[in-house]
Amino acid sequence: MANNSITDIFAQTQDTRLATPGMNRATIFFLVIIILGLGTGVSTFILGHENTYNYTRDVPWGLLISTYAFWAITSTGLCIYAAISHLFGGTRMAIVSNRMVWMSIICILGAFATIGVEIASPHRMLIYNILSPNPTSNIWWMGTLYGMAVGCMIIEFFGIVTGLARIAVILGTIGAVAEVLANSCLGGVFATLPARPYWYGGQLPIYFLTAAFLSGAAATVLFNYLAYAIRGDKMSDSVKNGVKSAGKAMTLVLVLYSVATFWRLIMYFVGGSELGRIAADALISGPLSINFWVLEVCIGIALPLLLIILSRLQNVGLMAFAGFLILVGQFVARYDLVAGGLLVPGTLGWDNAPTYFDYVPSAFEFAVVFGSIGVVSFGFLMGERVFGKVFDQKEHH
Amino acid sequence: MNVKDLEKEQNEGIDTLPSDERRNFMKMGLAVTGVFLGGTVLSLTSVKTAKGGNTDSVIPVEGQYPYTKHYGMVMKQNNCIDCEKCLVACRETNHVPIGHGAWRTDIQERLTTVDGVEKREFRPILCNHCNRPPCVRVCPTKATYKDPETGIVVMDYKKCIGCKTCMAACPYNARYFSHDKYAIDKCNFCLDTRLAAGEKETACAAACPADVRIFGDIKDTSTEIYKLLHEPDNKIWVLRPECGALPNVFYMNA
Numbered sequence: 001m002a003n004n005s006i007t008d009i010f011a012q013t014q015d016t017r018l019a020t021p022g023m024n025r026a027t028i029f030f031l032v033i034i035i036l037g038l039g040t041g042v043s044t045f046i047l048g049h050e051n052t053y054n055y056t057r058d059v060p061w062g063l064l065i066s067t068y069a070f071w072a073i074t075s076t077g078l079c080i081y082a083a084i085s086h087l088f089g090g091t092r093m094a095i096v097s098n099r100m101v102w103m104s105i106i107c108i109l110g111a112f113a114t115i116g117v118e119i120a121s122p123h124r125m126l127i128y129n130i131l132s133p134n135p136t137s138n139i140w141w142m143g144t145l146y147g148m149a150v151g152c153m154i155i156e157f158f159g160i161v162t163g164l165a166r167i168a169v170i171l172g173t174i175g176a177v178a179e180v181l182a183n184s185c186l187g188g189v190f191a192t193l194p195a196r197p198y199w200y201g202g203q204l205p206i207y208f209l210t211a212a213f214l215s216g217a218a219a220t221v222l223f224n225y226l227a228y229a230i231r232g233d234k235m236s237d238s239v240k241n242g243v244k245s246a247g248k249a250m251t252l253v254l255v256l257y258s259v260a261t262f263w264r265l266i267m268y269f270v271g272g273s274e275l276g277r278i279a280a281d282a283l284i285s286g287p288l289s290i291n292f293w294v295l296e297v298c299i300g301i302a303l304p305l306l307l308i309i310l311s312r313l314q315n316v317g318l319m320a321f322a323g324f325l326i327l328v329g330q331f332v333a334r335y336d337l338v339a340g341g342l343l344v345p346g347t348l349g350w351d352n353a354p355t356y357f358d359y360v361p362s363a364f365e366f367a368v369v370f371g372s373i374g375v376v377s378f379g380f381l382m383g384e385r386v387f388g389k390v391f392d393q394k395e396h397h
Numbered sequence: 398m399n400v401k402d403l404e405k406e407q408n409e410g411i412d413t414l415p416s417d418e419r420r421n422f423m424k425m426g427l428a429v430t431g432v433f434l435g436g437t438v439l440s441l442t443s444v445k446t447a448k449g450g451n452t453d454s455v456i457p458v459e460g461q462y463p464y465t466k467h468y469g470m471v472m473k474q475n476n477c478i479d480c481e482k483c484l485v486a487c488r489e490t491n492h493v494p495i496g497h498g499a500w501r502t503d504i505q506e507r508l509t510t511v512d513g514v515e516k517r518e519f520r521p522i523l524c525n526h527c528n529r530p531p532c533v534r535v536c537p538t539k540a541t542y543k544d545p546e547t548g549i550v551v552m553d554y555k556k557c558i559g560c561k562t563c564m565a566a567c568p569y570n571a572r573y574f575s576h577d578k579y580a581i582d583k584c585n586f587c588l589d590t591r592l593a594a595g596e597k598e599t600a601c602a603a604a605c606p607a608d609v610r611i612f613g614d615i616k617d618t619s620t621e622i623y624k625l626l627h628e629p630d631n632k633i634w635v636l637r638p639e640c641g642a643l644p645n646v647f648y649m650n651a
Contacts, residue, residue: 049559050497050576057498057573060564120559120579128538128556139562140537194640195531195568273639346570346637350505350520 013161015388017231023385026230030378037371040364041117049120052364056357059342063361064118066334067369069186070215071111071376072146073208073334074327076183077216078104079153081246083176086169092245095238096224098160099383099391100216101172103223104179105153106379108146110372117368138188145182149175161390183212190341197276198268198341207260214257215330217250218323225320227384227391240316247319251308254326258301261333275348278355279340287343287356288336296336300329455635455647456626457528462616464548468526468586469645470602471611471625471633476651477519478607479504486604490590493582499573501584502601521609523601524571524584525636525644526550532563532572541581548645549588554580568640586612608651615645625649 044052055062078100085094086101093100116122125143134140152175159168187205194200224243228235235243268280283292304322311318345353384391457467487493487502502523509516530550532541540556541563543549557580564572564581575582586592587599596603602610613622625631626647635644 048576050574055561055574057564057570060561060574120561120574121557124538124556125558125560128540128558132539132556134534134537134539136534137537137562139535139560143537189535189562193531193535193566194642195566195637342565346568347505347522350507352507 009161010386013387013390015231015385015392017233018381018385018388023230023381027378027381027385030374030381033374034371034378037367037369037374038113038117039371040367041113041371044117044364052362053118054360054362054365056359058345058357059339059359061338061342062359063335063365064114064368066338067331067372068111068115068118069208069338070331070334071107071114071372072186073183073212073330074215074219075104075107075111076179076209076212077214078107078219079149079176079179079216080212081216081220081249083172086172087176092238092241093220093249095242095393096220096246096391098157098387098393099223099227100220101153101157101160102383102387102391103219103376103380105150105157106376106383107219108150108153109379110375111146112150113375114368114372138185138192142182142185142189145178145185149178149182151175152178161387180209180212183208190337193341195346196279196341197273198279198344199337200276203260203264207264210253210257210260211330211333214250214253215327217246217253218326218330220246221250221316221323222320222327223380225316225323226380230381230384235316243316243319244313247308247311247313247316247323250319250323250326251305251313254301254305254308261296261301275344275346278348279344282340282343282356283336288340291332291336295332296329299325300333301326304329455638455644456633457615457645462548463528464543464616465546466614467548467616467645468612469615469622469626469647470523470586470599470613471622471647471649472521473607473609473611473651474520474648475518476607476609477504477521479506479517479519480606482604482606483521483601483610486600487584490587490600491584492577494575494577497574497576499575499582501571501582520648521601522569522571522636523646524550524567524586525569525642525646526586528643528645529641531566531568531640531642535562535566537562541583544588547586547588547592549586550583551585551588552580552582554578554582557581568637568642569644 049055053062053064081093082097082100082104085091085097119125129140129143133144152171156168156171156175159165159171184205187208190196190199191201191204221243224235224239224246228239265280265283268277278286282288304325307318307322307325311322313319339359343356343359345355345357347353348355457469481504483502484500484504488495488500491501493499493501502521505520505522507518507520509518526549528548530541530543533543533550536542537560538556538558540553540558541550542553544551557578559574559580561574561581564574572581572583574580587596591598591600591603597613599610599612602612611622611625613620615622615626617623626633631649633647633649635647637644
């Protein structure tokens with residue numbers, strides 16, 4: 001198959017069942033969302049970031065960084081599960097692993113789209129990341145490793161599509177290792193800043209990896225459910241078993257993540273830095289408390305757990321809804337983590353500084369977030385349409 | 398002269414020693430016994446390889462200056478009257494734009510109550526030009542770095558991608574996004590605008606009428622900053638020592 005022309009390859013990979021007017025409308029809808037959302041993001045380069053994003057000297061990061069982190073973390077999770085399935089085989093999730101590789105690529109593209117309009121001069125990044133690299137910088141490593149990971153995964157996916165299994169496994173493994181290291185460096189970006197006690201500490205990179213396992217499993221359940229829902233098709237038993245396995249992983253990691261969240265917050269109240277405690281207070285009873293209690297805890301942890309129990313890990317529809325809620329909770333959790341670290345003034349007590357700085361994301365920031373959701377949704381639909389047969393694995397080899 | 402010859406010499410006593418010599422001897426003794434700094438000192442971090450700081454003090458240790466010159470500033474904090482001449486001088490000299498939180502130096506204030514009387518306290522702040530600068534470590538493109546000649550933390554604007562990680566990393570809120578340069582900007586101790594032209598002081602220090610800001614080369618024993626830092630009676634502190642950045646802006650009360 002490898003020598004066939006691209007048209008021939010697509011002819012064998014595409015799922016013509018999805019060539020319906022409804023699917024076309026949905027695809028165009030998300031394309032419009034991308035154009036509007038990311039177009040708004042690109043317009044900030046003309047209008048000036050300082051005039052469009054609500055970042056300030058005091059709160060230099062916000063919704064876009066957290067959205068970037070959310071997509072990047074989800075991508076890592078998807079990639080890890082896919083690599084484990086491809087590399088070791090034997091797991092029930094292997095049957096849906098090709099879809100996970102594709103969605104991992106799509107999620108990281110959603111992350112890149114967000115960060116691409118967040119940083120002020122991305123063109124300088126392309127030049128000086130190569131010409132003037134700083135090996136002590138977590139950001140440099142993170143960007144380089146994510147770039148490497150996406151490159152590997154694209155070749156891996158090419159291998160999957162063209163039947164070059166050896167290339168797929170090797171590149172998939174390298175890509176997954178790069179994703180894990182990149183995720184670790186993303187955690188390190190925050191964890192190595194003593195100026196921000198809410199972030200500082202060795203636990204955070206592990207926390208990010210836990211979040212990756214959680215988001216990745218939730219995304220696996222959700223995207224597979226949606227893939228069959230848009231076709232009006234029933235899952236085969238082996239696919240259902242694969243999704244159920246992902247559901248089990250999602251449940252297990254949700255418990256681990258909850259434990260990590262609990263202790264992470266408790267630590268701030270038993271001593272340590274005052275700034276860290278005030279930041280944690282922002283989540284417990286301060287400006288981020290609704291986010292935390294309602295969206296992170298109730299919607300993102302408690303309700304999914306309840307749904308999973310109700311589903312008895314059998315009802316894929318309920319588990320997919322739980323997965324969706326987990327992803328909502330994770331999205332808000334990333335925001336609360338970024339905002340929590342920055343809302344507390346480092347010079348508390350001087351200048352009549354408020355206990356918390358004000359930061360509300362601007363319409364431009366929300367537009368970019370919708371744009372990134374558009375990227376992932378569009379990518380999902382295009383994947384199902386163009387590579388549907390590749391995702392419809394009969395058995396793992 | 399060997400020891401046996403020395404033994405034959407008559408002790409000249411201390412009466413004839415000049416006071417400078419006695420003082421130097423005392424200083425040497427104090428330095429050796431580790432209490433050279435005398436006054437209260439704040440603990441930094443116990444990193445043995447730290448340049449320009451040690452485990453007991455916020456003040457750079459002689460012989461551990463990694464730069465040709467080692468510029469720093471002492472703030473005589475209680476001298477500050479918030480006239481803001483320093484802020485104006487800085488903005489004019491360094492063409493700091495107005496708005497969007499752009500400033501290279503600022504004066505903070507707070508109200509304290511002493512014996513039932515309300516008192517206003519002022520504290521000038523600027524980039525601390527740390528010996529272990531978090532901003533420099535996190536920059537992905539080395540757009541910000543320690544100038545090897547002076548130890549000043551400077552910017553190479555063309556390399557700045559505007560990721561703002563340095564802003565998040567700085568314990569001193571010393572950085573801002575310059576919409577003029579479309580890059581992060583910060584205080585550079587007037588390196589390009591005054592020091593390069595042979596001036597000995599920064600614009601803010603030169604403009605201060607209250608003798609608050611003492612700028613100079615910490616390495617040069619003849620400078621006022623050196624003397625202030627090494628006067629045993631002076632109580633010296635730095636801001637946010639817990640961050641372990643080893644700042645080169647020091648605070649004391651006159």
